Amino acid sequence: MTFVPRKTFPNYNIPLNNFKGHHQKALSKFGHLAPQLDMILEVRDSRAPISTTNVLFDKVLPSKKKLILYSKKDLSILKPRLLEKWHKSKNEQYMFVDCRSKRDGKKIINEIKKLYDSMETPPPLGLRTMIIGMPNVGKSSLVNTLRYVGKVARTGGQPGVTRSTSEIIRLSRDPEIMVYDTPGVFLPTTKNAETMLSLALVGCINESFIDPVILADYLLYVLNLQDPTGKLYTDYIDHPTNNVYELLESIDQKRNVLQIDKRFDECGLANHWISKWKQGLW
Known part of the structure; x- marks a missing residue:
């Protein structure tokens, strides 16, 4: 007999949110820092590209140049072309990356430098960007890859390792590129x-x-x-x-x-x- 996979999954009664106090605090800080930012790096998990999209980010950081980074590409079976039409309709730039890969890290820094070079007037304090995303999508691992010196944030398998948005890290001296590492922010509620x-x-x-x-x-x-x-x-x-x-x-x-x-x-x-x-x- 031919195997037929299930087409639906039982609708179990499970909590639909995991939004905590430090998530709200981080969102507020994002809004306060927004005027200083030239670019946003939003990390999403390529194994769940839609579910790890946080719509709150566009509300607190509207009209910002954004590069979407789909992490953990080595664990995903997702084909880039499936997302191409979606991002093209929204005029969004995206990349599939391994957050631990130095090669991918260089590609990301090169994209940031392209933005810097395209600016008519370079920011006097350097280009400032912020890495954002849902909890545990690979943000801190990415910062560790991008940094030139020092340990920026502890990495681990549990969500919520990074809790502060106060530290700014230099990624490059020429041109001057600075980045904020931020805690993962969950949605107030999910749809199902x-x-x-x-x-x-x-x-x-x-x-x-x-x-x-x-x-x-x-x-x-x-x-x-x-x-x-x-x-x-x-x-x-x-x-x-x-x-x-x-x-x-x-x-x-x-x-x-x-x-x-x-x-x-x-x-x-x-x-x-x-x-x-x-x-x-x-």
Whole structure:
């Protein structure tokens, strides 16, 4: 019998927001800094390009020259042409980048320098830009790549590592280019549960926010839509499935970590699989 992937996902009752006090504080600071800024670098996760688009940024930073950077390109199957028409209609410039790549970092700095060179009157204090984005999309890793000296911000796998917008960092002396590193800012609310699940999968919200089995089931649902053959998880099971418990049990058998009473740890296995997917090791 031909495998048919699910076309819809259950509408679980999960929270639709993770907007915190420091997110609001950061937005206010963005608005205060806006007059000083010549350019915005907005980082989005290429695995969830729509879900990691924060509409609040255009409201607090309107009419700013913007370069959109789709991070984690090495983990994404998204084809650039799928976004080309969308960005062209909005007259937006974008790039796919690996935030840890020095080569990509040089490309970004070159784009900033092009803007500087196009200015009729160079800013007396240098060109100032700001790196913004949802939590954990790769902003601090990007700053670490772009910087010339020193450690700018701790990098890690948990959203919310950077909390301050007060530090400005020099990226270049000739021409003078300065950048603000900023904390990730979540939306006050998302439109539906699937958007929250997408954001949880790519790490924009803490893993503990949503039941890991539900999240693993959503990952299975998405992977089956991308490729109904099941080859995206053949390391664990030799056929496609819509049953997340069947998949988790197969993962358990591969890892041989049954509990003493022969039950398998659903949450632990779900977290293991999700973690492997995030790292591109699945």
